Amino acid sequence: RKEVEQDPGPFNVPEGATVAFNCTYSNSASQSFFWYRQDCRKEPKLLMSVYSSGNEDGRFTAQLNRASQYISLLIRDSKLSDSATYLCVVSRKGNLIFGKGTKLSVKP
Amino acid sequence: DVKVTQSSRYLVKRTGEKVFLECVQDMDHENMFWYRQDPGLGLRLIYFSYDVKMKEKGDIPEGYSVSREKKERFSLILESASTNQTSMYLCASSLPSRVGGNYYSNQPQHFGDGTRLSIL
Numbered sequence: 001r002k003e004v005e006q007d008p009g010p011f012n013v014p015e016g017a018t019v020a021f022n023c024t025y026s027n028s029a030s031q032s033f034f035w036y037r038q039d040c041r042k043e044p045k046l047l048m049s050v051y052s053s054g055n056e057d058g059r060f061t062a063q064l065n066r067a068s069q070y071i072s073l074l075i076r077d078s079k080l081s082d083s084a085t086y087l088c089v090v091s092r093k094g095n096l097i098f099g100k101g102t103k104l105s106v107k108p
Numbered sequence: 109d110v111k112v113t114q115s116s117r118y119l120v121k122r123t124g125e126k127v128f129l130e131c132v133q134d135m136d137h138e139n140m141f142w143y144r145q146d147p148g149l150g151l152r153l154i155y156f157s158y159d160v161k162m163k164e165k166g167d168i169p170e171g172y173s174v175s176r177e178k179k180e181r182f183s184l185i186l187e188s189a190s191t192n193q194t195s196m197y198l199c200a201s202s203l204p205s206r207v208g209g210n211y212y213s214n215q216p217q218h219f220g221d222g223t224r225l226s227i228l
Contacts, residue, residue, distance in 0.1 A: 032205075032214035043198055043219035044151070087151075091214045094164065095141065100150035 001026045004090050004099040012105045017078050021102045023071040023088030032091035033064055035073050037084045038101065044087055047073075078106045111135070112220035114199050120226045127186040129223055131199030138204040140182035141217060142166075142174060144195040151198065157182055158204065189227045197223045 006023045013019050025033075033050035048055065050062040050071055061074040071088055083106045088099040115130035133140065141156040143166075153166030155174040163174050171193060175183040182201075186193055198219050205214035 034216055043222050045219070046216045049216065095153055095156055095166070096217060098143075098151040100148070 003027060003092070003097045004088055006088050006099040006102050008100060008102060010103040010105050012107060013078055014107055015078060015080060017106075018074065018076050019078055019104060020075075021073045021086050021088070021104075023073075023090075023099055025069050025071070025088075025090040025097075027090065027092055028066075028069060030090045030092060032096075033062075033071055034089040034096070035060075035062060035071075036087040036089055036098070038087060039084045044098070047086070075104075078104075080106050080108065082106050112199055112201055112218055114197075114220035114223050116223050117221060118224050118226075120228060121186075121189050122228055123188075123190055125186075125189045125227075127189050127225070127227075129184040129186075129197055129199075129225070131182045131184070131201075131220055132180050133182075133201040133218075134180065135201065135218075136179065137201035137218075138179070139202045139215070139217075140176065141200040141202075142172075142182065142184045143198045143200065144168070144193075145198060145222075146195050154184065191227050193225065194227045195225060197225055 035047040036044040037047045038044040050064045054063045059076045063072045085101040085103045087101045111134045113132045121127050142154045143151045145151050157163050157176040173185045200217035200219045202217040203215040
């Protein structure tokens with residue numbers, strides 16, 4: 001099993017849609033979890049941390065299920081500017097492991 | 109805001125050359141990292157450092173070395189560049205996390221703009 005697995009997409013959705021990304025991880029000892037966003041030919045940028053109780057930041061909601069080793073990101077009312085690749089990130093001792101990302105394309 | 113600055117956005121070198129990629133951060137972060145990113149392979153960790161003069165191998169250290177002489181600066185060195193080292197190179201920094209006396213990089217990492225390196 002890969003350390004961090006994501007559906008590569010692409011997810012093509014209309015403006016205003018709700019879209020969900022899923023991620024699974026293999027190391028049960030992982031303690032920290034993040035979602036990053038990466039625009040084409042740009043560096044990854046932190047979108048949000050993921051907490052055990054789940055957390056929300058505006059239109060974005062992140063959930064963590066430690067028992068299933070599963071992380072999710074929900075985007076509501078998607079905007080054209082949400083088009084990017086979303087990276088699931090999980091800690092392992094010493095550093096972070098980045099998933100390969102899920103590409104989102106929001107169409108007018 | 110954290111500022112991570114990489115010395116070049118684009119770089120073209122020839123096979124066999126020794127190549128230096130420089131990274132500087134201004135937030136007094138202890139941890140610094142070098143990654144490469146290739147289509148279909150995602151981000152792969154080359155080397156990281158938790159302190160001055162300290163370095164640890166990542167997942168793909170072969171053909172690379174690093175130098176951390178000052179806290180704010182972390183250099184990646186391609187000892188003898190080869191065409192398979194053509195890639196996007198990303199530097200990152202973060203605050204430290206310590207758990208039980210071990211180093212854990214559990215803080216989010218902040219990235220520089222990246223260097224697109226082409227080896228001809």
